[in-house]
Amino acid sequence: MSTEIELNEYNLIPPQTGAAFTLKKGEFLTVVDPLGSQVSDMVLFNLEDKKEKLSSGKTLDFEESILITEGNFLWSNRSHKMMEIVEDTNGRNDFLLAPCSPETFQIMYNNHEEHPSCLNNLKVNLSEFDIELDDIPTAFNIFMNVQFDEKGKISVLPPTSIAGDHVKFKAEMDLIVCLTACSAEDSNGGTFKPIHYVVTQV
Amino acid sequence: MSTEIELNEYNLIPPQTGAAFTLKKGEFLTVVDPLGSQVSDMVLFNLEDKKEKLSSGKTLDFEESILITEGNFLWSNRSHKMMEIVEDTNGRNDFLLAPCSPETFQIMYNNHEEHPSCLNNLKVNLSEFDIELDDIPTAFNIFMNVQFDEKGKISVLPPTSIAGDHVKFKAEMDLIVCLTACSAEDSNGGTFKPIHYVVTQV
Numbered sequence: 001m002s003t004e005i006e007l008n009e010y011n012l013i014p015p016q017t018g019a020a021f022t023l024k025k026g027e028f029l030t031v032v033d034p035l036g037s038q039v040s041d042m043v044l045f046n047l048e049d050k051k052e053k054l055s056s057g058k059t060l061d062f063e064e065s066i067l068i069t070e071g072n073f074l075w076s077n078r079s080h081k082m083m084e085i086v087e088d089t090n091g092r093n094d095f096l097l098a099p100c101s102p103e104t105f106q107i108m109y110n111n112h113e114e115h116p117s118c119l120n121n122l123k124v125n126l127s128e129f130d131i132e133l134d135d136i137p138t139a140f141n142i143f144m145n146v147q148f149d150e151k152g153k154i155s156v157l158p159p160t161s162i163a164g165d166h167v168k169f170k171a172e173m174d175l176i177v178c179l180t181a182c183s184a185e186d187s188n189g190g191t192f193k194p195i196h197y198v199v200t201q202v
Numbered sequence: 203m204s205t206e207i208e209l210n211e212y213n214l215i216p217p218q219t220g221a222a223f224t225l226k227k228g229e230f231l232t233v234v235d236p237l238g239s240q241v242s243d244m245v246l247f248n249l250e251d252k253k254e255k256l257s258s259g260k261t262l263d264f265e266e267s268i269l270i271t272e273g274n275f276l277w278s279n280r281s282h283k284m285m286e287i288v289e290d291t292n293g294r295n296d297f298l299l300a301p302c303s304p305e306t307f308q309i310m311y312n313n314h315e316e317h318p319s320c321l322n323n324l325k326v327n328l329s330e331f332d333i334e335l336d337d338i339p340t341a342f343n344i345f346m347n348v349q350f351d352e353k354g355k356i357s358v359l360p361p362t363s364i365a366g367d368h369v370k371f372k373a374e375m376d377l378i379v380c381l382t383a384c385s386a387e388d389s390n391g392g393t394f395k396p397i398h399y400v401v402t403q404v
Contacts, residue, residue, distance in 0.1 A: 057258065057300030057340030060356065062309060066268075066298065067354030077336060079305030096268065096298075098259030103281030107264060134279060138259030150352065152269030154262065 018121030039182035041139035094144035158189030220323030241384035243341035296346035360391030
């Protein structure tokens, strides 16, 4: 997987895989759910200093909301804006739950067989940038439909996204971006679909 | 601040400061709000390998709840149990928001003067263990009263804890623990109070 992305070209992330690439400040990234009801986990690192990275705690704090969508910013652990969400045609994303990992399937689903996972796909693709497993933060889970009640009880439901729904981000700094096409049955309505993305200058 | 804690002795964290210490697997840590309405941020690291640390994303995922209290476990980024909450006399804690930092006061409160913060107190106390600022995760915010509605809107209210309320944790692995007496006006009902803690074997 090359980390050089052609501007304006649609890029495919096959089901249960991932991709990592750089995005320059001011460029736009559009993440598309081409078939509907498919989650894409996204993590971000400062290209110039990879110790600075996406932070769910800082984002929820500064944006004063659990639900992050159009008009919100994604913030780093150093309290800098990393991206702005400039368009969100679906409007439901999650920033509570960690990427699915081999342990997710073992502990939550009692599935001890080999299973693809977002965390492993993030690790494999970020290894090109010398980013290690332990340094991967909680991801921004695009299109993920995590419901919660006033008592805090969490339920993972199928995404409400339909074919063609997309979220468009503007980079606020030079970034390393890693995206997945999520591998967890319950998060994606039981089937695994691809994710598309495109980088543009407007 | 010594990192050796006497068993059964009450330890004081003065207002707007912090403390770091080790806790052995099977030992109990009780964090007390001695005057009421005071938050204590807590972060955890595996004593044997500090790349393993507390994870809000993993905890909310495995516990299937935003609100973490008696009966819940605190999980690491490697999907291991770090602590069990065995008693919680107040019952309201937060695991959404990042520790208050100098930037919290600058960005959210437009206060550009020097201001104590949990993140700085975590950094100063964890430096004894060679843990750096960028490696400090989102804290488990004991007694913090973060309310949210079904649209995800977050409000920080004064803690509901009264004098003597406490949360008792059991260590599930050998740990480095860092606690603060929180420094943010809005999180503590406008005044800064101490936190007490005690380590016991039962």
